[in-house]
Amino acid sequence: MGAHLARRYLWDAEAEPDPLHMPSFPAELGLPRRQPRSSVASAAQLAQARVPLEQRDFCGHHLLRLLRCHRDNFPVPW
Secondary structure, eight states: OOHHHHHHHHSOGGGSOOTTSOOOOOTTTTOTTOOOOOOSSOHHHHHHTTOOGGGOSTTHHHHHHHHHHHHHHSOOOO
């Protein structure tokens, strides 16, 4: 658990960044035309499908398709 601390004090400190002074990089470094992420499914659609809050993310539209497929194709036990 303390291996990174031991390496920092026993060997070359240049090999690892200082945890107290982490480097900050611009958000667009390497990706100048990166588009901001947006959710395809709206919050109303996710609420209507009763998707739990912890599963409402950028892939919510895939979950809606999965739930719809599950509803249409799952065998009814009676």
